[in-house]
Structures are given as structure tokens and as C-alpha cells.
Amino acid sequence: MTDAKQRIDAANREAVGRMIDSLPVWVDIKAAKDVVPGLKPNLILHSGPPISWDRMCLPQRNAVCGAAVYEGLAKTTAEADKMVAAGDIEIGPCHEHRTVGSMCGVTSYTMPVFVVRNKTFGNEGYCLIYENPGREKLSFGAYSDNVRRNLKWVEEVAAPVLLAGLKQMGGEMNLRAIIARALTMGDECHSRNYASTATFAMEIAPHLAASSCDRKEMAAVLQFIKQSDQFFLHLTMAAGKAIADAAAGIEYSSIVTAMARNGVEVGIRVSGLGDQWFTGPAGRIEGLMFSGFTAEDGQNDLGDSAITETNGLGAFAHAASPSLALVKSGHAADGLRFTEEMRAITTAENPNFGIPALDSRGTPTGIDIRKVIESGVLPVIDTGIADKQGRGQAGVGNARVPMEAFKKALRAFAERYSAGGSR
Amino acid sequence: MTDAKQRIDAANREAVGRMIDSLPVWVDIKAAKDVVPGLKPNLILHSGPPISWDRMCLPQRNAVCGAAVYEGLAKTTAEADKMVAAGDIEIGPCHEHRTVGSMCGVTSYTMPVFVVRNKTFGNEGYCLIYENPGREKLSFGAYSDNVRRNLKWVEEVAAPVLLAGLKQMGGEMNLRAIIARALTMGDECHSRNYASTATFAMEIAPHLAASSCDRKEMAAVLQFIKQSDQFFLHLTMAAGKAIADAAAGIEYSSIVTAMARNGVEVGIRVSGLGDQWFTGPAGRIEGLMFSGFTAEDGQNDLGDSAITETNGLGAFAHAASPSLALVKSGHAADGLRFTEEMRAITTAENPNFGIPALDSRGTPTGIDIRKVIESGVLPVIDTGIADKQGRGQAGVGNARVPMEAFKKALRAFAERYSAGGSR
Numbered sequence: 045m046t047d048a049k050q051r052i053d054a055a056n057r058e059a060v061g062r063m064i065d066s067l068p069v070w071v072d073i074k075a076a077k078d079v080v081p082g083l084k085p086n087l088i089l090h091s092g093p094p095i096s097w098d099r100m101c102l103p104q105r106n107a108v109c110g111a112a113v114y115e116g117l118a119k120t121t122a123e124a125d126k127m128v129a130a131g132d133i134e135i136g137p138c139h140e141h142r143t144v145g146s147m148c149g150v151t152s153y154t155m156p157v158f159v160v161r162n163k164t165f166g167n168e169g170y171c172l173i174y175e176n177p178g179r180e181k182l183s184f185g186a187y188s189d190n191v192r193r194n195l196k197w198v199e200e201v202a203a204p205v206l207l208a209g210l211k212q213m214g215g216e217m218n219l220r221a222i223i224a225r226a227l228t229m230g231d232e233c234h235s236r237n238y239a240s241t242a243t244f245a246m247e248i249a250p251h252l253a254a255s256s257c258d259r260k261e262m263a264a265v266l267q268f269i270k271q272s273d274q275f276f277l278h279l280t281m282a283a284g285k286a287i288a289d290a291a292a293g294i295e296y297s298s299i300v301t302a303m304a305r306n307g308v309e310v311g312i313r314v315s316g317l318g319d320q321w322f323t324g325p326a327g328r329i330e331g332l333m334f335s336g337f338t339a340e341d342g343q344n345d346l347g348d349s350a351i352t353e354t355n356g357l358g359a360f361a362h363a364a365s366p367s368l369a370l371v372k373s374g375h376a377a378d379g380l381r382f383t384e385e386m387r388a389i390t391t392a393e394n395p396n397f398g399i400p401a402l403d404s405r406g407t408p409t410g411i412d413i414r415k416v417i418e419s420g421v422l423p424v425i426d427t428g429i430a431d432k433q434g435r436g437q438a439g440v441g442n443a444r445v446p447m448e449a450f451k452k453a454l455r456a457f458a459e460r461y462s463a464g465g466s467r
Numbered sequence: 468m469t470d471a472k473q474r475i476d477a478a479n480r481e482a483v484g485r486m487i488d489s490l491p492v493w494v495d496i497k498a499a500k501d502v503v504p505g506l507k508p509n510l511i512l513h514s515g516p517p518i519s520w521d522r523m524c525l526p527q528r529n530a531v532c533g534a535a536v537y538e539g540l541a542k543t544t545a546e547a548d549k550m551v552a553a554g555d556i557e558i559g560p561c562h563e564h565r566t567v568g569s570m571c572g573v574t575s576y577t578m579p580v581f582v583v584r585n586k587t588f589g590n591e592g593y594c595l596i597y598e599n600p601g602r603e604k605l606s607f608g609a610y611s612d613n614v615r616r617n618l619k620w621v622e623e624v625a626a627p628v629l630l631a632g633l634k635q636m637g638g639e640m641n642l643r644a645i646i647a648r649a650l651t652m653g654d655e656c657h658s659r660n661y662a663s664t665a666t667f668a669m670e671i672a673p674h675l676a677a678s679s680c681d682r683k684e685m686a687a688v689l690q691f692i693k694q695s696d697q698f699f700l701h702l703t704m705a706a707g708k709a710i711a712d713a714a715a716g717i718e719y720s721s722i723v724t725a726m727a728r729n730g731v732e733v734g735i736r737v738s739g740l741g742d743q744w745f746t747g748p749a750g751r752i753e754g755l756m757f758s759g760f761t762a763e764d765g766q767n768d769l770g771d772s773a774i775t776e777t778n779g780l781g782a783f784a785h786a787a788s789p790s791l792a793l794v795k796s797g798h799a800a801d802g803l804r805f806t807e808e809m810r811a812i813t814t815a816e817n818p819n820f821g822i823p824a825l826d827s828r829g830t831p832t833g834i835d836i837r838k839v840i841e842s843g844v845l846p847v848i849d850t851g852i853a854d855k856q857g858r859g860q861a862g863v864g865n866a867r868v869p870m871e872a873f874k875k876a877l878r879a880f881a882e883r884y885s886a887g888g889s890r
Contacts, residue, residue: 230662245665263677376828
């Protein structure tokens with residue numbers, strides 16, 4: 045028993061050490077087809093753990109059908125629906141393709157993705173470019189001419205312009221440095237990304253100007269970033285995937301390497317348990333509904349953006365963002381409370397991500413499934429609320445990862461490692 | 468007595484109300500000669516209260532002489548020194564010309580200044596454009612070919628490019644909104660200006676791209692902003708002057724409308740006492756010395772940047788910047804402490820400048836000289852430390868405005884208003 049415990053503790057130190065040592069850098073933008081492993085023309089990726097078509101929530105179904113039309117796989121979303129049901133269009137989780145997707149997370153063949161490399165370990169993570177500052181978005185389950193035009197603009201204008209800026213700055217942007225800086229500027233890096241976005245704009249603007257990109261397009265892209273408070277989240281998410289994947293697959297490690305939600309179920313993955321998902325029901329998100337929406341409009345917990353919490357950001361770093369706590373509950377101290385609470389279920393503090401108000405104490409990092417079970421403290425996810433009908437973001441709040449997922453994971457962990465341990 | 472007290476309280480409400488109601492907007496960049504009232508070709512402005520040439524501190528003398536050479540008034544700084552002593556070159560405080568200057572504050576005839584208009588009250592405040600991110604600067608008492616080239620670049624490249632961006636955005640930038648935002652992003656807006664600078668960059672970049680300014684120059688200016696963490700301070704200072712001047716000249720008001728330092732003396736002005744200065748010795752600045760400097764290298768308190776504290780920013784808003792407190796003392800809580808302490812000597816909380824960690828409670832605003840005398844609490848100034856030899860910024864720390872200045876002011880206040888009061 046002690047032997048097994050020591051082995052697990054050592055494996056966990058290795059897993060969390062890899063998270064902390066990770067250095068994610070933005071190195072490219074590519075069409076998903078050219079870089080996302082296993083992607084096929086008729087495969088459409090979505091957020092969260094795997095789910096069957098008939099159980100999928102409405103916004104995510106709408107987004108899958110929209111992407112099918114966008115990719116020319118179907119003429120109408122109604123036709124797309126039938127094709128998915130018939131298996132002619134396939135669906136699968138982003139997370140199983142080194143990719144993460146915001147909210148519905150729908151990512152398809154031709155869409156451009158940020159390529160983020162973990163310089164320390166060599167692996168890559170991917171995430172779509174932020175779609176649009178408006179309310180109507182594919183990522184929130186809408187599809188229309190307007191949505192299609194915006195997606196095309198990102199593909200044909202924003203992507204090449206951003207890439208020109210990146211190349212001009214030497215082909216590499218240090219995302220860890222920007223995230224660390226943003227934590228000193230009121231972002232917790234999941235629901236508040238204003239500081240990282242402003243820092244990104246300031247960093248890339250001189251290089252865009254020095255590049256040979258079209259000047260009108262440069263102006264439009266800089267305006268787009270300025271209007272998109274959440275622009276940088278998609279880089280943080282791709283970075284998060286590259287960090288978490290580096291900590292995955294370590295024998296005996298009970299550290300969580302993915303937490304993802306599809307609006308129906310939340311799934312987690314554990315480093316020592318490979319690619320297996322352990323799921324429980326997606327919870328209701330408690331928080332503030334935006335004007336025009338009521339609590340009943342909120343889709344249950346949705347999106348791969350909890351990759352931030354998986355790596356000690358988001359709700360785990362909430363102490364860095366009193367502003368966001370104020371928006372949600374009116375009490376700045378709630379941010380501090382979440383960060384303190386998460387120390388009970390994590391194994392380290394990330395010295396690269398210090399929180400100024402806590403005298404630069406690091407963000408609680410590396411969720412140990414044993415600690416979740418023992419303490420009964422469930423990971424908090426600090427997240428946007430999607431409207432159930434696909435009308436866009438309906439609010440912002442906090443959700444908890446269900447205990448059921450951790451119980452299933454611990455059972456599988458005990459089964460797998462009891463044979464090899466001295467138990 | 469009660470009658471006089473009521474009259475004073477009412478006047479103070481009016482003065483502080485004007486500070487709070489002020490809406491500073493950046494509207495132009497002009498050569499100082501075209502906008503600063505009373506400026507003459509042979510008049511060189513400096514920070515702080517008036518001071519005779521023989522008593523002026525070395526960095527400020529050097530800066531005045533440098534400006535004289537820059538303006539072609541003298542061939543060498545040695546010649547300039549003699550000309551000032553002989554009265555052929557005149558000197559005077561920025562503050563007496565609707566202008567404020569950082570550190571030495573030296574401002575002369577041809578130098579471009581930010582023009583900031585107080586939209587609520589119609590008055591204007593001016594401040595030089597941030598000079599250079601390097602260490603060697605006129606504002607810190609250096610003059611060389613390098614300093615001259617940088618000043619020329621600001622005049623010939625940065626100023627017209629920034630102005631092109633401003634015009635493209637409609638000729639007006641709301642500085643109050645950027646300052647308010649920066650307070651939610653870790654700036655206290657005197658010694659830390661990273662968030663306001665990043666926000667400024669993000670705001671102006673799309674307009675620069677859409678303007679017809681030269682593209683290479685645009686790249687250089689955006690790079691300059693990116694490298695200049697304190698860039699926005701000079702806009703905050705011009706805004707501060709426009710705010711404080713709107714609160715000046717109110718009969719019976721005991722509210723401080725200027726606190727300025729020339730390295731030898733600190734001077735304050737009081738709303739009900741017109742343009743008169745009340746001075747005391749400039750204090751030592753306690754804090755962190757940068758690598759290569761010792762405490763002995765630090766010039767005593769210097770610069771007009773305490774216009775920020777005069778309006779409830781800087782040390783008064785220090786609770787907004789745990790990061791800066793960490794740099795200076797290693798304790799984030801020191802930031803909170805300064806803000807709490809300053810409530811004892813101020814008369815209002817500015818609802819436009821909320822501090823997130825304090826549940827958006829407003830910054831303590833409007834220093835009442837009576838409260839300073841009664842409480843014995845001296846205003847804190849959160850400031851850079853200049854090297855005595857003009858080698859640049861030597862550190863960052865906190866200084867106090869001397870009690871002597873307040874005692875003199877209260878004496879003058881009592882003399883002036885005892886006749887009119889029922890005392």
C-alpha cells in the first residue's frame with residue numbers, strides 16, 4: 045500500500061512537473077486538415093467527451109450541422125442532421141485530436157487553427173481562432189449567412205494577417221509569458237481575457253505594421269482584436285492542451301489531464317489511465333445571466349475551455365480576477381475563496397503563474413483524483429453560459445465537475461494499478 | 468466658527484465634485500509654443516514649485532541646460548548654465564503654465580505636448596510625450612547626442628503618427644475610461660502604467676493602420692509604445708492637470724489642487740488660495756533601488772507626476788496594484804494599506820475609479836489640508852527615484868509630502884478666511 049502510494053506520488057510529481065515546465069509558444073496558423081491528426085473531410089469535431097448524435101444538446105447539434113454545410117458536406121442543416129444520423133458525417137471529440145474547442149467546440153476540415161507548440165516537450169495543441177465579437181456564432185450553436193461570412197473572414201483575412209505578424213516577429217510568441225503577465229492584470233485566463241488580449245494586440249501590432257500584409261486588412265484585424273475581449277482565450281486553450289497532453293500517459297499518475305463538457309456530460313481523463321473518459325452529468329452553471337436571458341435559458345456546462353482549470357488557470361486562478369468575481373457575485377473575495385479551495389485537490393503551485401494579491405503565490409495546479417474523492421471538493425469551472433437555443437452567450441458563472449466522474453476514474457485507477465502495486 | 472466650517476465643507480464638496488465630474492479626453496498634440504500659455508522662446512519649464520537656479524538639484528539643472536542647447540539658446544550646456552544664471556534664459560514651474568512634467572519635467576518651446584481637454588469644464592492640461600524607454604533621458608537629467616536624437620524622433624515621427632491615429636479615431640480619446648479600466652488591471656496609474664499603455668496600444672493601433680501615416684513610422688511608433696511601460700503616464704498626467712485645475716480657485720475650499728516636487732522642495736497649492744505655493748523639504752523616497760544603484764544615489768522627491776495622487780490615483784489607488792507593492796516591499800497588502808490610510812485625509816471616493824479588490828469602492832479623492840493637519844497623516848506619493856547624477860531611473864518607492872507645506876497652507880488659509888468667516 046505504501047509502496048503504491050509512493051509510486052503514485054512520484055508519478056504525480058512527474059506529471060505536474062511537466063505541466064509547470066511546459067513552455068507553450070504560438071508558432072503557426074494552419075487549416076485543421078493540415079495539422080489536426082486523424083481529421084477527415086467528413087469528420088466534425090466537438091467539445092467534451094464522446095456523445096451519440098441523439099443525446100447531443102441542441103446548440104452543439106446545430107453547430108455540427110452548420111459546419112457540415114460550411115464544409116459543403118450538406119446543402120442544408122436539415123440534410124446534415126440526417127447525414128450525421130446515418131453515419132455519412134462522423135463526429136468525435138476535439139480532445140481526441142490534440143484539439144480543444146470553445147463552447148460547442150465545433151472544428152472542421154478547412155477551418156484555420158492556432159498551432160501552439162510545447163517547446164519543452166515538443167508536442168502541439170490546436171484551437172480555432174476566436175470567431176467573432178458578435179453574439180451569433182457557430183461556437184454558440186448558430187448558423188446563418190452572417191455566421192458563414194464571419195468564419196470565411198477569419199479564414200481568408202484574419203488568419204493570413206495574424207500569420208504575417210507572427211512571421212515578422214520571428215515565428216514564435218511566448219504564450220506562457222503573456223498568461224503570466226495577464227494574471228498580474230486582472231485576468232484569470234478563462235472567462236476574463238481582456239489583459240492577455242490587450243497585451244497580444246500591443247505585441248503583434250508593430251510586427252503587423254512591419255510586415256507586408258494588406259494595410260486595410262491589418263486595420264480590420266486590429267479592430268477585430270480590439271472588439272474581442274476573449275480573443276486570447278483561444279491561444280490560452282491551445283496552450284493548455286499542449287501543456288496537459290505533456291502530462292498525460294504517465295503510469296501510476298492520478299493527475300487529471302482533461303476536463304471537458306459537451307452540455308450533457310462532463311468527462312475527465314487521468315494521466316495514468318490513457319485516453320479513457322470518465323463521465324458524469326454536466327452541471328448547471330450558477331452565476332449572472334445577461335440582459336434578455338433567464339436561468340432557464342442556460343445550457344448545462346459546455347466546452348473544452350476547462351482545459352484552463354486543468355492547468356491551474358480559470359477558477360483555480362480566480363484570486364487574480366476580483367473584477368470577474370464582482371460581475372458574477374458582487375463579492376471580490378469570492379475569487380480568493382475559489383483559489384484557496386482548489387488547493388485542497390491539487391498537488392503543486394505553479395511558480396510561473398503567480399497571483400500578485402497572494403504575494404505571487406503560484407496557482408494551484410494538478411488535480412489529483414484521490415484528493416477530490418478524499419476531500420469531497422469538486423473542481424470549479426469558471427465559464428460562459430450558452431443559450432440553449434443557440435442565441436449566443438447568455439451569462440457567466442461557475443460550475444462544478446461531477447463527483448461521479450471522479451468515482452469512476454478512481455475505480456478504474458484502482459483496478460489498473462492494484463495488480464502492479466503491493467496492495 | 469460653525470458657519471465658516473460649513474462654508475468650507477460646501478466649497479470642498481464643490482471642488483471634489485469637480486474632480487469627480489471631470490472627463491479628460493486627449494484631443495491633440497501640439498508644439499508647446501502653440502498651446503502652453505505664457506511660454507516664450509527663452510523660457511524653460513521645470514517640475515515642482517519655483518526654485519532659484521543656485522538651489523536647483525543637479526539632474527534638473529542638467530535638464531534645463533540640455534533643453535537650452537536643444538532649443539538653440541546656447542551652444543553648450545556650460546554656456547546655458549551661465550545664461551540662466553544671468554537671466555538670459557528664464558526658468559519657471561510647469562504647473563504655472565497648465566503643464567505638468569515627469570521627473571525633471573523640463574519642457575521647452577518646440578517640444579510637442581499632449582493636449583488633454585476636460586470636456587466637463589472646458590479647460591486643458593498639457594504634458595510632454597513619453598521620451599524614450601531607455602535609461603538616458605532629458606527627463607532624468609541627461610543630455611547627449613542620443614538624448615537629442617530621441618527628442619527629435621518624438622517630435623518628428625512619434626508626434627505626427629500618434630496625431631494621425633487620434634484624428635482617424637475622430638479626434639478624441641476618452642482617458643477617464645482607460646484610467647478606470649487600468650485600475651481593474653493592476654495599474655495604480657502613477658508608477659505602474661502597463662495596463663493603460665497596452666489598452667492605449669490596442670485602442671489606437673487599428674486607427675493608425677486605417678490612417679495614411681507612413682507605414683514604417685507606424686511600425687516604429689507601435690514598437691516604441693510596446694517598449695515603453697510608462698508611455699500612458701504622460702496622458703494620465705495631462706489628464707490629472709486638467710482635472711485638478713478644474714477644482715482650483717474655489718473660495719473657501721481647503722482641497723489640495725497641486726502637489727509637485729523639484730528634488731529640493733515639495734510644493735502644494737490649495738483651491739481657495741489661488742496660485743500660491745506652500746513648500747517644505749523634498750523627502751527621501753523609501754523603496755527598491757535598481758541594480759547598479761544604492762540608496763545614496765537617489766535624488767529626493769522629484770517631478771509633477773504627483774498630480775496623480777492629487778486626484779486620487781497613484782499611491783491613493785495603490786490597492787489596485789498588488790504587483791507594484793510586491794516590487795517595492797514584497798508585501799501585496801502594503802498597497803491596500805496606503806489606500807486605506809489616505810481615506811483619513813480625503814473627502815470623497817471617486818465612483819468613476821473603482822478598485823476591484825475593494826468591491827469597486829472608489830479611490831480616496833480630494834485632500835483636505837485640515838484633515839492632514841488634524842490626523843497627522845501625510846499624503847503618500849508612489850514614485851520613481853531619479854539618480855542624483857542624471858544616469859536615469861535608479862529605483863521606485865514611496866515618499867511623503869512634508870507637514871511643513873500643510874502647516875504653511877493652513878496658516879494662510881486661516882488668515883485669508885478668518886476675516887470673512889464668523890470666527
